[in-house]
Amino acid sequence: MPASQPTRARRGKSKLCLLIATRKGMFLLRDAGDRRSWRLAGPHFLGHIVNHAVLDPRDRRTLLVAARTGHLGPTVFRSLDLGKTWKEAGRPPAFPKAETPEAKREVDHVFWLTPGHASEPDVWYAGTSPKGLFRSADGGMTWEGVAGFNENPLREKWAAGPQDGTPDGPKMHSILIDPRDARHLYIGMSSGGVFETRDQGRSWQPLNQGCRADFLPDPYPEYGHDPHCVRLHPLQPDRLYQQNHCGIYRMERAEGRWVRIGEAMPKKVGDIGFPLVLHPRDPDTLWVFPMDGTSVWPRVSPDGRPAAYVTRNAGKSWQRLDRGLPRAQAWWTVKRQAMCGDTRDPVGIYLGTTNGEVWGSRDEGGRFVNLARHLPEIYALESAET
Amino acid sequence: MKVYIPSPLCSYTHEANSVAAAGGSVGELLEDLDRRFPGIRFRIINEQDEIRRHIRIFVNGNQIAGLSAPLGREDEVMIVCALSGG
Numbered sequence: 001m002p003a004s005q006p007t008r009a010r011r012g013k014s015k016l017c018l019l020i021a022t023r024k025g026m027f028l029l030r031d032a033g034d035r036r037s038w039r040l041a042g043p044h045f046l047g048h049i050v051n052h053a054v055l056d057p058r059d060r061r062t063l064l065v066a067a068r069t070g071h072l073g074p075t076v077f078r079s080l081d082l083g084k085t086w087k088e089a090g091r092p093p094a095f096p097k098a099e100t101p102e103a104k105r106e107v108d109h110v111f112w113l114t115p116g117h118a119s120e121p122d123v124w125y126a127g128t129s130p131k132g133l134f135r136s137a138d139g140g141m142t143w144e145g146v147a148g149f150n151e152n153p154l155r156e157k158w159a160a161g162p163q164d165g166t167p168d169g170p171k172m173h174s175i176l177i178d179p180r181d182a183r184h185l186y187i188g189m190s191s192g193g194v195f196e197t198r199d200q201g202r203s204w205q206p207l208n209q210g211c212r213a214d215f216l217p218d219p220y221p222e223y224g225h226d227p228h229c230v231r232l233h234p235l236q237p238d239r240l241y242q243q244n245h246c247g248i249y250r251m252e253r254a255e256g257r258w259v260r261i262g263e264a265m266p267k268k269v270g271d272i273g274f275p276l277v278l279h280p281r282d283p284d285t286l287w288v289f290p291m292d293g294t295s296v297w298p299r300v301s302p303d304g305r306p307a308a309y310v311t312r313n314a315g316k317s318w319q320r321l322d323r324g325l326p327r328a329q330a331w332w333t334v335k336r337q338a339m340c341g342d343t344r345d346p347v348g349i350y351l352g353t354t355n356g357e358v359w360g361s362r363d364e365g366g367r368f369v370n371l372a373r374h375l376p377e378i379y380a381l382e383s384a385e386t
Numbered sequence: 387m388k389v390y391i392p393s394p395l396c397s398y399t400h401e402a403n404s405v406a407a408a409g410g411s412v413g414e415l416l417e418d419l420d421r422r423f424p425g426i427r428f429r430i431i432n433e434q435d436e437i438r439r440h441i442r443i444f445v446n447g448n449q450i451a452g453l454s455a456p457l458g459r460e461d462e463v464m465i466v467c468a469l470s471g472g
Binding site: 047069070071072073075088089090092094095096097098104105106107 | 394395424425428429430431432433434435436438440441467468
């Protein structure tokens with residue numbers, strides 16, 4: 001998601017809303033105005049698996065939801081009135097009909113949604129499982145595959161097969177758009193790595209130098225890595241960060257090499273996790289939420305003690321943030337799309353947990369309070385100014 | 387002909403659990419259903435024109451394997467979501 005501009009000047013006008021995508025539907029958590037009291041609304045699409053819900057920061061009106069159920073095919077719903085009414089995409093993301101049985105591909109679910117560049121107000125991108133990149137030019141109602149990726153002769157090598165994915169399937173995620181250039185995009189694939197295009201998706205280059213892939217025979221391959229979440233700073237678009245399967249990294253694009261900044265994390269906690277959130281105004285500040293990536297990858301908070309970590313110097317040092325969070329025996333974690341920040345000052349930080357709780361901090365992670373509980377497993381959490 | 391709609395798809399048919407549709411084959415019938423209830427077909431049939439993994443289609447009580455199965459005007463079609471998952 002491109003971060004919006006600071007909202008300080010218009011605080012009186014806009015209202016904050018958290019969009020909660022869960023395994024059993026979508027919910028809205030609306031701020032009464034001071035980020036102290038919140039009202040839960042929903043569910044929308046009860047029983048649907050909702051992987052992502054995003055409100056377009058360009059118009060603050062177009063809300064897209066990536067949904068499917070256990071039985072029915074994947075689709076995208078759109079609302080222009082914050083969930084009062086919905087319209088389904090006339091042509092959801094789908095691969096072309098194959099000419100041979102071996103070439104058959106089927107979108108299992110839409111995993112990621114990204115509003116397009118500011119100069120292309122109706123453009124959206126979607127990443128799917130299995131890995132595919134799709135584009136809509138009409139605000140999410142019809143979708144076309146980005147042929148330069150989906151039909152690329154190297155795609156099968158880059159994206160590999162169904163084995164090269166998460167337990168929920170291989171994912172295309174972290175579709176990032178350079179705010180200076182609508183033709184310049186990055187994508188992340190779990191697994192496959194980070195890729196870049198400078199011609200709006202016609203051609204792609206791997207961008208993984210310096211990043212480890214210690215699960216492969218060659219730990220520094222050209223591609224095949226497992227970025228969990230990649231972010232580009234909107235005010236400094238040549239700086240990228242990623243939370244990877246093999247640590248936390250930063251890249252200055254001119255250098256073209258990932259530098260592991262997670263090694264400064266406490267050794268007992270490590271630098272494995274899924275989400276990564278950037279400060280909307282300070283490119284040196286980011287938050288992560290480590291998880292237990294030892295042995296069989298339990299994917300829970302290390303030692304059952306959940307905590308976010310923040311760096312304010314681009315990864316030279318990290319500070320633990322756990323005030324207000326459970327102190328022990330809390331075996332949840334936060335998925336890659338389920339941690340977000342708002343654009344207020346100080347920045348609000350929000351966590352959507354695997355056990356269906358939403359936690360929020362009004363002071364950049366200084367203290368968390370519970371905002372909602374008893375929800376289904378949370379897959380994604382996005383903040384929006386409405 | 388009469389088409390029985392499973393409850394997960396009734397949001398498309400204005401909550402009706404049976405509707406009328408026409409076609410000389412299951413594929414044509416689903417095209418007609420989609421004209422009447424936009425979006426319903428893609429949730430049943432994937433982009434390779436295959437019946438989705440957890441969907442079954444019966445014609446006069448017999449399960450059919452693909453969209454080319456022929457239909458007569460008096461046939462009864464039942465779309466079923468398999469009982470699976472949690």
